[in-house]
């Protein structure tokens with residue numbers, strides 16, 4: 516990466532900026548919503564009060580001395596950031612640590628009865644049970660064999676808009692005269708890495724549960740069924756994270772949603788069910804999946820595993836930030852340069868929901884900046900498919 520221009524790491528300390536609004540407004544709102552979603556007891560409410568005070572006006576507090584992952588967070592930088600304002604340290608770190616501390620407050624990691632109760636589960640289930648999910652599953656029945664590659668790839672891509680921490684108010688793309696919805700499209704290179712009769716392994720680093728995970732699973736089922744891959748490894752989060760990020764429990768809920776549906780959805784569900792049963796589809800919940808660090812810092816075991824994949828698909832905005840580095844890159848910085856650290860071929864499927872962007876052509880950047888100066892980076896109205904073979 517030595518030829519790449521310097522790009523500053525994103526912090527949350529600039530009032531009016533997107534990262535600042537997440538720390539100052541979105542995190543308090545998430546605490547409020549979680550509080551209302553369950554009849555938590557007084558101790559949990561006190562812990563949530565303390566977290567609210569800490570993350571808005573206070574400093575980063577240490578994890579309890581007996582926390583099972585305290586050493587891991589030390590390795591990930593807790594020593595350097597404890598005692599500092601949440602706004603003045605890398606935004607990626609602040610956000611990640613917020614979710615870790617939120618789970619601490621509600622007793623998710625404790626030994627009591629709230630152990631393992633996902634504070635975001637009511638929101639995830641509501642989305643999974645929504646009429647929109649019914650409609651998306653019913654649409655599978657109308658897909659011709661020729662349409663499936665593109666439709667299922669795009670389903671997985673645009674499914675990334677369905678992020679519960681980020682409710683969209685706009686449609687597929689920007690206004691009619693705006694830049695195209697897809698600001699980079701390397702899908703030909705992606706398909707070239709997954710030819711029919713492929714014997715390889717796809718790793719898919721998942722993002723959100725519900726209406727994003729369903730199309731991710733459909734894509735995996737399709738690739739297995741068409742013989743473009745022999746095996747898939749689906750990387751999920753080891754614990755609830757960023758409100759809607761997928762965990763093992765969410766995969767099982769999504770799978771049940773498919774097998775309990777009607778029409779083609781059921782067939783996809785049974786392909787996935789048997790693939791899990793016979794080991795062609797494997798779930799992984801590596802601790803690094805919810806680390807506050809970029810993928811340039813992959814631990815050795817995960818790096819070795821991803822190095823064996825024919826292709827790794829990295830889903831969503833947060834994973835994109837981790838893949839290219841959570842930095843204010845010049846938008847035309849080549850995607851291949853900022854992903855040269857990654858151990859194998861990699862594809863990013865992402866809707867744009869934060870300031871980080873790379874790999875645009877000068878023309879695309881100029882069009883976006885001229886037509887949608889305030890919103891194109893963060894509104895989720897644009898998407899990209901970028902590949903480094």
Ligand SMILES: O=P(O)(O)OC[C@H]1O[C@](O)(CO)[C@@H](O)[C@@H]1O
Pocket residue numbers: 537541610675678680681722723757830831832833834836866868869
């Ligand atoms: O679900 P996604 O696509 O990873 O998006 C989550 C996004 O939420 C934010 O963290 C803000 O909360 C984004 O900036 C972030 O990258």
